[in-house]
Amino acid sequence: MxxxxxxxxxxxxxxxxxxxxxxxxxxxxxxxxxxxxxxxxxxxxxxxxxxxxxxxxxxxGMFAVERGRELWNQKDGPDGKSCASCHGDAETSMTGVAARYPVFDSARGGLVNLELRINTERADRMKASTYKYESDELLALTSYISYQSRGKPLxxxxxxxxxxxxxxxxxxxxxxxxxxxxxxxxxxxxxxxxxxxxxxxxxxxxxxxxxxxxxxxxxxxxxxxxxxxxxxxxxxxxxxxxxxxxxxxxxxxxxxxxxxxxxxxxxx
Ligand code: HEC
Ligand code: HEC
Known part of the structure; x- marks a missing residue:
């Protein structure tokens, strides 16, 4: 397989x-x-x-991917961190991730999908505000991360x-x-x-x-x-x-x- x-x-x-x-x-x-x-x-x-x-x-849809790339690198929260501060280049660190979601999350005791994961990363690791579901920002980051899995099987x-x-x-x-x-x-x-x-x-x-x-x-x-x-x-x-x-x-x-x-x- x-x-x-x-x-x-x-x-x-x-x-x-x-x-x-x-x-x-x-x-x-x-x-x-x-x-x-x-x-x-x-x-x-x-x-x-x-x-x-x-x-x-x-x-x-590539506009959303481009916007997602900006957000990936944008610092936010009191410690001035971005996604890239910890994960580096999404083109390598996020390859294949979207293809595995949703996943069971033990801390939550339930499923998280990519959108919810992005928001918990912002809240827990950046102490930044979460994005509204269906906001341009959340769609953009989700698109950018999903784009790194293009061609990978669900x-x-x-x-x-x-x-x-x-x-x-x-x-x-x-x-x-x-x-x-x-x-x-x-x-x-x-x-x-x-x-x-x-x-x-x-x-x-x-x-x-x-x-x-x-x-x-x-x-x-x-x-x-x-x-x-x-x-x-x-x-x-x-x-x-x-x-x-x-x-x-x-x-x-x-x-x-x-x-x-x-x-x-x-x-x-
Ligand atoms: C009355 C018929 C109908 C029912 C019932 C229905 N859908 Fe749809 N669905 C559509 C139509 C029409 C579209 C748009 C065309 C397409 O992609 O199939 C669509 C699109 C979709 C898509 C997007 C596919 C893509 O490639 O973009 C998904 C996912 C989906 N439906 C899931 C569901 C799920 C899950 C349910 C049950 C909760 C459901 N649908 C019930 C008619 C229906
Ligand atoms: C302070 C460091 C830090 C920051 C900032 C951070 N992350 Fe993370 N992130 C982690 C760590 C650590 C993990 C857990 C790694 C693991 O489970 O292998 C993780 C896990 C993830 C996962 C799950 C990966 C998987 O394989 O399931 C995603 C998706 C993710 N982060 C996206 C983001 C996004 C998007 C941002 C910015 C909004 C972000 N992270 C900000 C440290 C960080």
Whole structure:
């Protein structure tokens, strides 16, 4: 398995280079975007949206990555520390980190995702204020750190203390909810490829996050999409960062295991 993943990651890099040269990835093989039937949302986008994602000079998500790079190096808090003060160059210290999140955190006795980890780093290690979920700052740092895992396969740990949270997430995924009485899989397993209000329904994978959603002209977190999908079946959404969405995030990340991180992905 790891050998295969390394090969895929290499292939993905090769294709990214190729498409940068060719200027378009539209007719490049789909192989790295599909693993054992698990498909990246990329495959459900138009050729124009795909090439926007592939071209780093045009990908609107790269603004968030650049802003994240600034924040990584920006000193804050009473001791005048930045993330870089302790972690150095994110391009080496953060490689592969995003692909392992969310993780069980023993201090917290629950799951943390990348967004919550960034905030606990600020609060505990810098004594600086935390960022609001969905703020430009948090999306930017999350995008910057996730970008360091591009091409790395999603690989979350669901064993040991993470297990009960994983099971909670699976239950959430399978539960019918809202006035429309629909479970996640009734769209993202059963209706994959169908059209819904201008969108083509994908498998609902997380490997592209944070994504830039063109129709919203915004960077979007995993939990914001969960809330939007809940609302679309007229169910009450949970709060971003809530235990419910953290467990769901773990399950959905596992469901897409092996898919290469694409952040910042571009979606419709
Ligand atoms: C005072 C030093 C210090 C500062 C400042 C700091 N960190 Fe950390 N950070 C650590 C240490 C120590 C760890 C634990 C390392 C480990 O678990 O291997 C850690 C862990 C992490 C992890 C988890 C890595 C993993 O493999 O799971 C992330 C992500 C992270 N830091 C991001 C940040 C970000 C973003 C900032 C700035 C907002 C920051 N850190 C600021 C010291 C620091
Ligand atoms: C009524 C159908 C429907 C239901 C039910 C639904 N979604 Fe979605 N979801 C969509 C549509 C439409 C989109 C936007 C197009 C796409 O990427 O599939 C979307 C997008 C997503 C994405 C972003 C995929 C990407 O590549 O950007 C994720 C993740 C997701 N949904 C997860 C979920 C989860 C988890 C649930 C259950 C809580 C859920 N969805 C329930 C219709 C649905």
């Amino acid at each position: 790891p050998a295969v993943n390394t090969k895929l990651a290499a292939l993905l890099t090769a294709i990214a280079t190729l498409s940068a040269v060719a200027g378009s990835a539209a007719d490049v093989t789909n192989a790295p975007y599909e693993i054992d039937g698990r498909k990246s949302g990329y495959l459900f986008m138009t050729p124009a949206t795909r090439s926007l994602q592939d071209d780093e000079f045009q990908n609107p 690989n979350v740990d669901i064993e040991g203390p993470a297990k009960p949270f994983f099971e909670e997430g699976r239950k959430f995924y399978d539960a019918r909810r809202g006035q429309l009485d629909l479970a996640c899989g009734q769209c993202h397993d059963a209706l994959v490829g169908s059209k819904l209000r201008g969108d083509v329904i994908s498998q609902g994978q997380l490997n592209g996050f944070p994504i830039h959603r063109l129709s919203w002209r915004a960077m979007v977190s995993r939990h914001r999409i969960f809330a939007w999908c809940n609302t679309s079946v007229r169910a009450e959404p949970y709060a971003a960062g809530s235990p419910e969405y953290l467990s769901l995030e773990l399950y959905v990340a596992w469901r897409g295991r092996g898919l290469p991180i694409e952040a910042p992905a571009v979606r419709r």
